[in-house]
Amino acid sequence: MKRNIVIIGGGIAGMEAARALLDLGHTPILVEASKMLGGHVAFWHRLFPDMSSAKNLVGRLETEIAGSRILLNTKVLSLNRLADGYSLKLSNGSVVNASVLLISTGFSLFDARKKEEYGYGIYDRVITNSDLEAWFSGKRDARVPDNPESVGFVHCVGSRDLKACNAQCSKVCCATAIKQAIELKECFPYAKVYCFYMDLRFFGKKYEDFYINAQRDYGIRFIRGRVSEVGETIDGRLQLKAEDTLSGKPLKVQLDLLVLMSGIVKNDSIRELADMAGIETDSDGFLRSIDNEYAVIESNRPGIFYAGACTGPKTVPETVAEARSAALAIHSYLEKL
Amino acid sequence: MTERFDTAFHPFVIPFLAGMAFVLAVCLIKAAIVVRELDKADRRKWILSLIHPNIIIKNGIDIILDCLIHVRLWKRNRLLGFMHSSIAFGWFMIILLGHLQVLIYCPERLSTFYYPIFFDYFIEGGQYTWISRMLDAFLLLVLAGISLAVIKRIWSRLFGMRRTTRPTFYNLIGLYSLWAIFPLRFLAEQCARAGDLSVAPWWAYSISLCTFMVVLPFGRYLHIPAEMLLITFRNAGLEIKKPHKGMARVQADSCPNCGVCIDACPMNADPANLKDSTVYLTRQLRRGNAERVREISDKCMLCGKCTQVCQVGVDGPKLRILARAARKYRINPDFSNAGTGGGVRAVNKVLYFSGCMTALTPRIGLSVESVLKKAGIDYEWMDRDGGLCCGRPLHTAGRLKEAAGLVRRNEELIVGSGAAVLLVSCPICYREFKERYRLPGIRIVHYTDYFCELMEKGLLNFEKSDVCYVFHDPCELGRGCGIYDTPRRLISKAASIAEAPKNREESICCGGSLGSLSLDFRRREKITQASLENLYGSKADAIVTACPLCLSTFARYSDRPVKDLAQIVDEQTKPI
């Protein structure tokens, strides 16, 4: 059998893995369900903490993987296990046999309509983090007012929340909120921007600087209290209720725009893929690695590897690092066959 | 027809007589205790009812229909109904005809009490009369019932029951002695008729009767006399007032342990809750096991399904609320000084009360408001910016006095507003308003009823969509307040409607109920999933309900859209 490598999912994890595999002398097949590569990052405006352009990153990767076989608009319909690999039936009608599968299906963003009390889809001035990124990238959005006086960011929407069926931290939203708050402040320098948080988690390199920057240079206000509900006043402004836990008082504030930091949840189709491939999902719904310390990119089945957010929320640098290490692991796996 | 013995006596009748005396004495004492436990007003009411001709007739009819023929069980489960009524009615007829037989053919022996029971031993040639043939027919009927009972013990699924109660050792003795009575009677009679006058089968027959009667007051079979007392209590209009006494005790004692409530209970989607159905509550109440009573009472979601299916009318939720009420807390809330702002003015208008939960499901309140606007109704929204709770959660938690305090505060506010109609969107609030509020001159109405009226008056201009909805009957709206039709009328006007396999009175609780005190979030998921599975069975595109709790609970796990009825009415109506 030809030593095919099939990468399922053409986000930055799949792209970076393809790039690294090309470097190592392989020709991976990259299967992507949507019409374009880049996944969520392709729709993002800038990346934290350096504020570099997300489009540039995706664009650069795209040129670098031109040598691999890229199948867009293609889904995996079925997956059979063979004695020495896997056979995939694709939605374009072809059947591909592969010695190695790399799963890089990424994540889904939490559907903010499920937190009805925050009014997404109900009130006119409530948007999500991904709506805001699209607006930053130039897409028109009637919900963003021309000159907002005050803007609120709600952290942890659909993450760390059992009621949203996702108890885990989404890892990237705290930094994303700050990044978006800064970008928004750059658009509307006179707007008051509030971030409502339960805990702030700035663990990465330069993140704390980023936080200080937001406080000191952009005057973004951080309020420790989880928003409980959002209403609308008669004049169409949003009225938000939280507890200011640090002063111990109930708090309300009127806003012109509310941004919900939708969390990272498992990819909707991951369960189906896992069942077909005979790999396991974890209690959080993401794919289960052999362990969560040393072998995060390895599955319980030989020849199936993971990269990126299919195993849990990841930042861009973590995803890229995982993709490279998966490429290396695949290379040595094939060498040993 | 001749008497075989001049003495008209044999020692084998002694066990029967002793058992009979024992059971009568114990039951009378038990009844006296229960009547003593009633408060004065109730006792008076009950005694007066016993001499009221209409109620006497009703008592008679109810006892025949419920205790002997088991009409309600027939409606639920025909095989089970046949089993129970063939035993109860057959046995009753055997007793009745037996006495008639003695009255006709040897009236001087009627005073022995045991002649009707052992007739064929004492009388020769009695089997050729019409009455004897009828007796044989009824004995056959009972035997058929008993054989069904035996089959049910081994294979309950045949009766459509997935789960039945596990009888206790004591109840097993009762069960086996009951099973033994009739075949032994048959055997003894056949022997005697054939001329074999050996007393062994008669002894066995008498002893099994005695065993059953001695066990009766202490096990599930107490339900036989207790149900009769319950029927007279119910027809006298008595309600449960004390947690373990009076009416509550009779209800607990009336439970026949048939186990119909086990399969009905929505909590049993999770096997961990199998022992918390009402049948186990009544069992523990009888045993006086306070700890288990507390556990069972606290866990229940008070959906009312067990009462719905119960053939004797045990009010499971009420028993539990009162068990909760018996608990004393050392911190007690007080609302007499609760600041409620200036109060709302809505003179002669519709006053809309959305309730606490609706603040977390804003689309309900906004849709109701939008529909009212379209229909040109003059309204005020009482608790748009928050308000007092209706009191039902406190009430179901057993904090009755505190709930009453809250009700009084709300009454002042609502009456003070001058409103003509109190419009409610939350079924939990609605039930409390209906059952516990005194709002003279103010009509209390749920929006499903109200919107239906608006529709019939032509104030709502519907545009039918081609989406197919299934309506989930919220417990408090359906079983709680009897509203089943108006929601369906509205939906069929706005879209097409499908029905779930279990709907209306049989609807399965969503699992989000405030009724439960101890079920925590994680232990509710299976219940919600089971309820959703039932709704998926309708093959509808989307689920619609009319309760903020059902809405948010379903929205969490449902694989298809979940909407509130107000939202659909709003979406499918155009301003006139």
Next chain:
Amino acid sequence: MTDFGFTLSRSSTLDLQRVDEERFEQLCKLEKGASVCIGCGSCSATCPAGALSGMSLRKILLAVQRGQEVRTMLQCCMLCGKCTMVCPRGINTRNLILSICSIYD
């Protein structure tokens, strides 16, 4: 010790070693959720009784944890269950409240 004729104000420092945790431990037995609160304040923010009386379940639970007095803080709870609905940790807050009510005398 010499009496100087004036009293020193008691230290406002919370000495964790001296905190009486008995009631909190008792509470955790009655309602396991008591131990997983992250103090996000959702319950207090959504509480209708909070709007009336300033009640804050978050503060009450913290006070129990710190061995402080809570008796007067629960006067207006209507058990309406909104706090249960919003709690991100899925704490059965109504059982928590009833349990607190039952352990203080």
